[in-house]
Amino acid sequence: MMNVGVLGATGAVGQRFVQVLADHPWFSLTALTASERSAGKQYRDVVRWRLDTPLPEQVADIKVRPTDIRSLKDVDLVFSALPADVAGGIETECAVAGLGVCSNASAHRMEQDIPLVVPETNPDHLGLIDLQHDKGWDGFIVTNPNCSTIMLVLALTPLRSFACSDIRVATMQAVSGAGFEGVPAMAIYDNIIPYIGGEEHKMETETLKIMGSLQNRSISPAPFIVSASCHRVPVIDGHTMAVWADIKATVEEVKEAYRKFVPPISGLPTQPEASVLLLDGDDRPQPRLDRNRGRGMTVSVGRVREGLRFVAMGHNTIRGAAGASVLNAELLLNRRYL
Numbered sequence: 001m002m003n004v005g006v007l008g009a010t011g012a013v014g015q016r017f018v019q020v021l022a023d024h025p026w027f028s029l030t031a032l033t034a035s036e037r038s039a040g041k042q043y044r045d046v047v048r049w050r051l052d053t054p055l056p057e058q059v060a061d062i063k064v065r066p067t068d069i070r071s072l073k074d075v076d077l078v079f080s081a082l083p084a085d086v087a088g089g090i091e092t093e094c095a096v097a098g099l100g101v102c103s104n105a106s107a108h109r110m111e112q113d114i115p116l117v118v119p120e121t122n123p124d125h126l127g128l129i130d131l132q133h134d135k136g137w138d139g140f141i142v143t144n145p146n147c148s149t150i151m152l153v154l155a156l157t158p159l160r161s162f163a164c165s166d167i168r169v170a171t172m173q174a175v176s177g178a179g180f181e182g183v184p185a186m187a188i189y190d191n192i193i194p195y196i197g198g199e200e201h202k203m204e205t206e207t208l209k210i211m212g213s214l215q216n217r218s219i220s221p222a223p224f225i226v227s228a229s230c231h232r233v234p235v236i237d238g239h240t241m242a243v244w245a246d247i248k249a250t251v252e253e254v255k256e257a258y259r260k261f262v263p264p265i266s267g268l269p270t271q272p273e274a275s276v277l278l279l280d281g282d283d284r285p286q287p288r289l290d291r292n293r294g295r296g297m298t299v300s301v302g303r304v305r306e307g308l309r310f311v312a313m314g315h316n317t318i319r320g321a322a323g324a325s326v327l328n329a330e331l332l333l334n335r336r337y338l
């Protein structure tokens with residue numbers, strides 16, 4: 001078992017990490033960090049546990065540490081669920097000091113030598129880690145995408161063999177994507193907010209990096225355009241999106257590509273039976289009914305029709321955050337980067 005830590009363990013994504021890692025067969029969760037407000041206290045006393053499974057007993061009594069490199073001497077790998085403005089510095093310090101860092105935060109995602117990885121889509125991009133070692137880091141940083149980007153990327157991955165020039169996407173994103181203190185109930189109840197700061201830019205740029213190709217130790221972005229419009233809706237968990245893709249294929253060819261999709265990974269504990277699942281019902285996918293498929297790791301796709309148009313949906317704090325990061329770590333261990 002490898003000793004691992006979670007940075008920002010008390011937040012919305014941090015709690016998901018604790019949930020996903022509590023009984024993990026390869027990782028032993030021994031370190032939890034948070035802000036100075038929480039450091040020095042027992043996890044059970046500072047976390048406002050809001051998940052629908054009990055707080056894991058083996059984690060409850062761990063003393064929360066300050067988020068600083070001196071607190072992390074006894075772990076080999078950290079998962080970062082810190083706000084982006086805090087994450088940048090400490091993640092670099094960890095990588096320089098020899099730790100593996102799997103980060104949810106956006107701070108490093110678009111840097112040229114940092115892999116932005118979805119295991120089913122671009123596992124080969126882990127090759128960028130060599131560039132980090134070349135600049136003298138003993139460890140490394142690997143990032144996973146923004147929570148709406150990953151749903152779009154997974155829905156597009158089985159369709160990669162078809163020519164495509166233009167993708168438009170309109171999202172309907174859950175409130176948990178903004179963190180616990182993010183959207184006041186009075187602002188979102190009976191409402192839709194047609195703006196999520198920075199989200200459209202992330203979808204439009206991260207998608208091209210992930211679906212790009214690794215050539216001569218750098219990423220050539222995917223040769224299509226993504227145009228996004230992002231909206232917050234009164235759903236607790238599960239980001240839904242309507243996608244229009246200028247893809248040269250018939251509806252039946254697209255459905256067949258979804259049914260036959262085999263991801264280029266296997267044997268990873270957090271990998272779901274189906275990474276992308278085509279649903280037949282006219283009224284699916286729906287967040288309340290479909291977000292927990294594959295223990296929250298499956299992206300459901302439906303309503304494939306001429307145009308080409310379809311709807312995709314996945315669990316934003318599991319597949320869109322903690323689960324994605326843990327799957328990346330499993331891939332890293334499986335490919336001997338750890």
Ligand SMILES: NC(=O)c1ccc[n+]([C@@H]2O[C@H](COP(=O)([O-])OP(=O)(O)OC[C@H]3O[C@@H](n4cnc5c(N)ncnc54)[C@H](OP(=O)(O)O)[C@@H]3O)[C@@H](O)[C@H]2O)c1
Nearest residue numbers: 008010011012013034035038081084105147177179180321
């Ligand atoms: N929510 C999602 O669906 C989602 C999806 C993908 C990516 N992300 C990204 O994941 C990260 C975490 O998001 P979240 O929604 O979990 O946020 P959150 O609920 O606000 O939690 C933030 C965590 O960071 C800690 N923290 C805050 N300021 C700190 C500081 N100055 N020093 C050390 N620790 C500090 C907090 O500790 P205290 O409790 O002590 O304040 C808490 O543990 C963000 O970068 C976000 O963009 C979120």
